[in-house]
Amino acid sequence: MNTPSDPSPELAALLRLKRHEHPPEGYFDEFAHAFRERQRSELLRVSAWRLFTDRVGTSLLEWRFLLQPRWLVPIGAAYALLMTSLFFRQAKPTSPGELAQARGRATATATAAPLRPIAVLPLPAASGRATLPRGAVPVSTNAPDAPTAPSNGLRRTPGDALVPVLPSTPDGSSPQADHGKIIILVR
Amino acid sequence: MPDDDAPQPPDTELVARAQAGELEAFDELVRRHSPRLYALVYHMTSHREDTNDLLQDVFAKAYRSLGRFRGQSQFYTWLYSIATNMTLNFLKKRNRRARALSLDDLDAGVERNEDFIALTTPRSPEKETSLKELQKKLNEAMQSLSEDHRAVVVMYDIQGLPHAEISRIMGVSEGTIRSRLFYAHRQLQSQLDEFWKK
Numbered sequence A: 001m002n003t004p005s006d007p008s009p010e011l012a013a014l015l016r017l018k019r020h021e022h023p024p025e026g027y028f029d030e031f032a033h034a035f036r037e038r039q040r041s042e043l044l045r046v047s048a049w050r051l052f053t054d055r056v057g058t059s060l061l062e063w064r065f066l067l068q069p070r071w072l073v074p075i076g077a078a079y080a081l082l083m084t085s086l087f088f089r090q091a092k093p094t095s096p097g098e099l100a101q102a103r104g105r106a107t108a109t110a111t112a113a114p115l116r117p118i119a120v121l122p123l124p125a126a127s128g129r130a131t132l133p134r135g136a137v138p139v140s141t142n143a144p145d146a147p148t149a150p151s152n153g154l155r156r157t158p159g160d161a162l163v164p165v166l167p168s169t170p171d172g173s174s175p176q177a178d179h180g181k182i183i184i185l186v187r
Numbered sequence B: 001m002p003d004d005d006a007p008q009p010p011d012t013e014l015v016a017r018a019q020a021g022e023l024e025a026f027d028e029l030v031r032r033h034s035p036r037l038y039a040l041v042y043h044m045t046s047h048r049e050d051t052n053d054l055l056q057d058v059f060a061k062a063y064r065s066l067g068r069f070r071g072q073s074q075f076y077t078w079l080y081s082i083a084t085n086m087t088l089n090f091l092k093k094r095n096r097r098a099r100a101l102s103l104d105d106l107d108a109g110v111e112r113n114e115d116f117i118a119l120t121t122p123r124s125p126e127k128e129t130s131l132k133e134l135q136k137k138l139n140e141a142m143q144s145l146s147e148d149h150r151a152v153v154v155m156y157d158i159q160g161l162p163h164a165e166i167s168r169i170m171g172v173s174e175g176t177i178r179s180r181l182f183y184a185h186r187q188l189q190s191q192l193d194e195f196w197k198k
Helices: A009-020 A027-059 A061-067 A069-091 A096-112 B011-019 B023-045 B048-064 B075-093 B108-112 B114-120 B125-144 B147-158 B163-170 B174-197
Strands: A116-122 A181-186
Touching: A009 B125, A009 B147, A009 B174, A027 B023, A027 B048, B011 B023, B011 B075, B023 B048, B023 B075, B023 B147, B048 B075, B075 B147, B075 B163, B125 B147, B125 B174, B147 B163, B147 B174, B163 B174
Parallel strands: none
Antiparallel strands: A116 A181
């Protein structure tokens, strides 16, 4: 049965006649031979190029694994760790020798200049126990390891803050400041 | 000497062997499919040298792409797709007009063909001359079609492929194929009607 897209019988016959249009005798044998020659020569060319790339690749083979994705994260992490440690190494000293040197420099600076009092304040004594100002460090002049205190009974802190000197208790409990005064020192 | 009566291996087996690197298997596929592909390309280009060059390129590309062929379609459908696309691209780039074909391109066996007999009966020199002119007119009309319309006419009317197969080869719906055929036939018919009325 003809469909709307079918041609007229005459046109269909004319078109079918074109099936008999063929190339000259022996064409397909020649074609297959020519293609075979072309294909083999292309393969040889490709092989030569592949041989070259293989040789180049082999010389780089020992390091090629570093380019694999699974190695990128560890390599990146190691690099980041190295950079971080270098940064902090420059930011502050970490070795004991460097620390001792730094402490020595600070102590020398702190003890070099004499202190002088600029204000004397009464030490707060609420409920029998002193509330020390922020940053003040109570020390006892009786303690065996106490540093030499200034004659005014105060000890300097690194920032030259005010420090009341409190008497130590015989049983070793926290010193109490029942009475006394705070002297503000400046260099 | 190969035995012509020996059963030929199917395309699937030859493709698998070619994919495994056996060049002779691909040679056999070339021998097997080149006549039909030649006809496809030749009727679309109407030029022997272009057809030969294109066909070489088609098989070269097919060989390079063979690793990607997964057997989801028949091998010849896949091959037809490559040939059709390459030929359409070629034709769209080509500016020159192809030469008109003539009945000289017909093989010797055409005289026993029932279409030929029907078109030339009663036999007379005038009738045969008329047929040659008709054939020439048809070729000119074919060349006036767009490349896409010509491709479906070649595959459907000349090569006898069903709509569904052409649809798969060209990657468009069957409806599009039928539509293209309808307009192509109407255009061919209108150009040949003038000749038939004479």
